[in-house]
Amino acid sequence: DAGVIQSPRHEVTEMGQEVTLRCKPISGHDYLFWYRQTMMRGLELLIYFNNNVPIDDSGMPEDRFSAKMPNASFSTLKIQPSEPRDSAVYFCASSSNLGTEAFFGQGTRLTVV
Amino acid sequence: GDSVTQMEGPVTLSEEAFLTINCTYTATGYPSLFWYVQYPGEGLQLLLKATKADDKGSNKGFEATYRKETTSFHLEKGSVQVSDSAVYFCALSETGRRALTFGSGTRLQVQP
Numbered sequence: 001d002a003g004v005i006q007s008p009r010h011e012v013t014e015m016g017q018e019v020t021l022r023c024k025p026i027s028g029h030d031y032l033f034w035y036r037q038t039m040m041r042g043l044e045l046l047i048y049f050n051n052n053v054p055i056d057d058s059g060m061p062e063d064r065f066s067a068k069m070p071n072a073s074f075s076t077l078k079i080q081p082s083e084p085r086d087s088a089v090y091f092c093a094s095s096s097n098l099g100t101e102a103f104f105g106q107g108t109r110l111t112v113v
Numbered sequence: 114g115d116s117v118t119q120m121e122g123p124v125t126l127s128e129e130a131f132l133t134i135n136c137t138y139t140a141t142g143y144p145s146l147f148w149y150v151q152y153p154g155e156g157l158q159l160l161l162k163a164t165k166a167d168d169k170g171s172n173k174g175f176e177a178t179y180r181k182e183t184t185s186f187h188l189e190k191g192s193v194q195v196s197d198s199a200v201y202f203c204a205l206s207e208t209g210r211r212a213l214t215f216g217s218g219t220r221l222q223v224q225p
Binding site for chain 2: 004031033042043045048050056091093095100101102103104105106107
């Protein structure tokens with residue numbers, strides 16, 4: 001399997017623009033997670049899905065952030081409008097029902113200027 | 114809520130030195146415990162895990178034992194290599210909740 005695939009790897013955008021991050025989980029995995037990594041706050045869980053249904057979105061910072069999982073092989077994280085404080089590395093991860101560990105993608109480095 | 118506390122870094126060692134990175138946790142139930150490693154510019158990779166008390170996880174010469182009595186999961190390696198230089202994250206997954214709670218990470222620098 002190719003692992004968790006995220007795109008783009010790098011994104012630079014201007015403040016106020018819409019940003020969409022994409023994730024393809026490992027085939028057969030039932031759980032999908034979005035994390036954000038910053039120097040100040042470390043790794044934070046934003047939201048996670050089970051069988052395409054959002055289970056916990058309490059980590060989503062505010063209404064500017066939204067996440068969807070229209071099917072088992074694709075998820076998006078959207079920021080609209082983006083702000084400089086959203087600059088971070090965003091990771092997608094997936095796991096199966098059979099194991100407790102999560103497998104991470106390479107991340108998307110977002111810079112909002 | 115759940116939390117994970119790791120020792121501050123960076124930890125700087127010479128090649129072949131002994132490594133210990135301390136990790137303690139707070140959880141309401143009986144979590145699974147993990148160590149992940151992050152190399153520069155990459156995502157997190159699972160290094161090892163333990164799912165119940167007294168379990169020892171091991172991989173690539175690294176070990177950690179789940180100590181319920183001290184709520185700890187310290188990472189050890191007998192002889193580090195330059196290639197072990199990375200950031201190490203301790204994490205837990207609470208029973209019934211699949212999301213991971215991470216510590217702040219500890220940067221390890223191994224010098225030749």
